[in-house]
Amino acid sequence: MSNKIDVDTGSDGKGSHQFSAQADTQEMEERALSVFSSERNEDITALVFTLITTFVVLLFTKWMV
């Protein structure tokens, strides 16, 4: 059985949202303030984007100079 539930917030919102089946109101509120469906996804994406930024910066300020 899946421990995630989907909530459709419509096209003018952000489309569908996934919550943990055990999510409390506070977690729902928290997720409603983010475009990501979970804290983990948000963190991993932030880390990947930052590493890409770092790589690009290194490329133009160190390796290609």
Next chain:
Amino acid sequence: MSEARNNVPLFVMGGIMLVYALIVNTGSLLPLMKSIGTHKTMDLQVTMCFIVGILGILTGIVNSIRKPQNTLLDRFFLQPMAGVILLLALAMLVRWYLEPWVIIGSKTLKPVIGFGIYKVLNLNYVVLGLLVGVLITNTVGIPNFAASGVKTARFVLKMGVILLGARYSFAELAKLGVYSIWLVGGFVMGTVFLVLWLGNMFKQPKSMTGVLSAGMGVCGVSATVAVAPVVRAKSEEMAYTIGTILSFGIICMFVFPTVGKLVGMNPTQFGAWAGTGILNSAQVAAAALAFNAVDIATLKVAEIFNITRVLFLPIIVLVLATWFGKETGQKLSFKTVVIDKFPIFILGFLLLFIMSSTGLFSPPSHYKGKYIDVSYNDRTRITDQEWSTLDEALKAGAVKGADATEMAALEDLHKQHQIAGNFDDRNNKAVFDKVGRERMTALESILAQHKAKKIEMSKEVTGVVKHALKQVHKKSKTIVTLTDCMIWFFAFGLIGLGMQITKYAMAQAGGWPLVMGIIAGVTKAVLSFFVVLWFVKEVTLN
């Protein structure tokens, strides 16, 4: 057609960005930019506005011809784009116009009111960004088209915290020595637990207490942002924490130097006290300079103590994750806390800190990207004209009041045309660098003593020494650029965060955060005062 109408804001904002980029590119705004000191960002302004403008119009076109779907592209790119561009435009407005105008206005008012509002109230992009966000949401409200984009604010703030790691290196910790690290660590943990205890006593929400404890224990904005997801703090609680820390810092900026002078602290003692007791790094620097503008040791010690606190961030996140889990009735094992609860973006902060410590961005001994290079290098030489000025001054004995070490450093600058170690030691890097740095310190001392009117020398010779010192102080382009990115991420994120703070939510939080913050801050300041006064006689910076 109706889809195109829904995307009007995207077309309008994209168009404005492109027009602005074109106007800046013609140079017609150059006089205005020079007057507010932003002319050096001209290329950046053109590039950023051009890219954002094109992105806005392209997204508008795609949104107009394509029906909204529930795909990753829609959720993370097409729908938030309008809000993202609005936040970016506001961040540009804050960084390129509002902040410089506040600085100029503050300088103009200084002779009338006697102090610089900008410095005292710390009205930098952090505070201004938050205020702009709060102002918009409580007046016109968040426009419908921007609602989805504003929700990217926290994500972008996390990127800022990760990048923060790049600014520090392990060499900073090594400089302090074990004793001082215990001192800083003790006060960080002590403050965190004191605020948690106060929160319990005053029956404040766990999320508010958690985020305030990190802010008061570690340092301002970054710690607040880093801990907020762990304790599920709301936007207004983060804003209150940032506000409390800055207000407390304002009081400290005036009180610390006065008390330090009254009890006769030495420069290193005061540096250690200010670096431990004051939270915001800009306010630490202001207090150190107010105490002693001549001896650079005060500022250096204060900054290093202040910076060391940031490196306790991952530990504090771990402690608060455990505390919050237990307080909310969860059964936590070691694995749950360390692996499941530990935020991945804090691991990112650690990863960049490690990369920075290995010397990937800059020599490992850097400090916020600044490092000293006393090796032989054509670019670090003084000019021929400067050498002649120094030559004449030394022959005429025009530098009076310097001690033997200072004179020897000046004579070596004359001999080698640059600040460096001994030529014979050039193959032994450690010895060469050590001698070079000692000469640099002696020349810095000459400048400081000249400022205090203890050493007599002409304006021209002062200029030569200043230039020679400037030449060996290098800045890592990589870290400067990464710091710039971090500032943009914070500016963007804080405006978005401000937009999630309503008057109602602020009224609900009340004045308790300020009361708790002040109690904890004063306790820490008083305790660290006695500890520093009794135990710190001299901080040896390796």
